[in-house]
Amino acid sequence: MALGEGRRRVTVRAVAVVAAVMMLAACSATADPAESTPSGTATASAKPSEPTEPSATVDPTVSAPPEAKKPERPDAMRRDDVAGAEAAAQYFLLLYPYVYASGDLAEWEAMSHPECVFCAGVFESVEELHGRGGYAEGGEIAIERVAGREPLDGNDFYRVDISASEASSQINETEAAGVERSGGKNLLIFAVAREGGSWRIRGVQVESPASDD
Numbered sequence: 001m002a003l004g005e006g007r008r009r010v011t012v013r014a015v016a017v018v019a020a021v022m023m024l025a026a027c028s029a030t031a032d033p034a035e036s037t038p039s040g041t042a043t044a045s046a047k048p049s050e051p052t053e054p055s056a057t058v059d060p061t062v063s064a065p066p067e068a069k070k071p072e073r074p075d076a077m078r079r080d081d082v083a084g085a086e087a088a089a090q091y092f093l094l095l096y097p098y099v100y101a102s103g104d105l106a107e108w109e110a111m112s113h114p115e116c117v118f119c120a121g122v123f124e125s126v127e128e129l130h131g132r133g134g135y136a137e138g139g140e141i142a143i144e145r146v147a148g149r150e151p152l153d154g155n156d157f158y159r160v161d162i163s164a165s166e167a168s169s170q171i172n173e174t175e176a177a178g179v180e181r182s183g184g185k186n187l188l189i190f191a192v193a194r195e196g197g198s199w200r201i202r203g204v205q206v207e208s209p210a211s212d213d
Contacts, residue, residue, distance in 0.1 A: 003096070003166055003186050003206055068101035080194050085158035086148040088199035089190040093162060096122070097139040097169070103130035111201055113193060118204040134173025139183065141166055148192075157191040157202050163209055164188060185209050 071094040076087035092111055099108050105123055112119035129135065145163040166183035187209045191202040 003184075003188070068098050068104075070098055070102070070104070070107075071095060073107075077199060080197075082148040082150055082158060084194070084199065085190075085192040086146050086160050088192050089148070089160035089162060089188075089201070090143055090146060092190070092201050093143065093164060093188065094141055097136070097141060097166075099126050100129065100136035100139065100169075103127075103135065111199065113200045113202040116201050116203050119201055129171070129173065132173050134171065137170045137172065138167055139169030157193050160190040160192055162188045162190065 071091060074087040074091055076083050077091060078084065079087070088111070092108075095108050095111075099105055099122065103126060105126055108119070108126075109123060112123065142165045143162060144165060146160065148158055148160040151157055151159075163185070165185045168183045187207045189205040189207065191204075193200050193202050
């Protein structure tokens with residue numbers, strides 16, 4: 001569920017569920033507000049005259065997911081300035097591990113702009129994972145640095161840069177019980193828009209952190 005994987009659609013065979021999003025390299029939109037946008041296989045069969053060993057199977061059951069704690073919505077999100085945009089971006093980022101653990105996408109969907117590719121990729125990935133009876137554990141986000149700025153001329157989006165570390169996580173489902181995903185540190189660039197009194201995420205771009213982060 002690594003952030004850099006939030007851009008690839010996760011399939012049962014690509015058991016890195018979060019390979020469609022817990023968070024961000026192939027499915028994220030390059031939405032930078034500063035720029036006006038914020039393989040062959042070999043098969044073997046047993047001879048008819050020889051008995052075959054039963055193939056190894058994965059336990060078809062998955063234990064119930066632990067109760068996921070939803071992050072608190074910050075009061076600063078009521079503001080319509082840079083501070084509000086920063087609060088919205090941070091809250092959205094903290095929702096990331098929560099939606100993978102709980103399958104609760106209501107808040108994620110409400111804050112996602114229709115054109116946010118990264119947002120849609122995460123939504124689809126979570127639906128697929130929980131649709132198979134799976135869930136994710138871990139992947140907590142630690143925000144280390146936040147820097148927002150007003151929209152540039154001719155641009156409606158605030159830009160918010162967040163340096164954050166993601167803890168390792170584990171995917172639990174019948175097809176991939178106990179698959180672990182390493183975490184890491186990323187620089188996430190958010191394009192955030194104020195629409196109808198609410199904040200929406202227009203795009204998320206994930207990059208390697210600067211050497212001094």
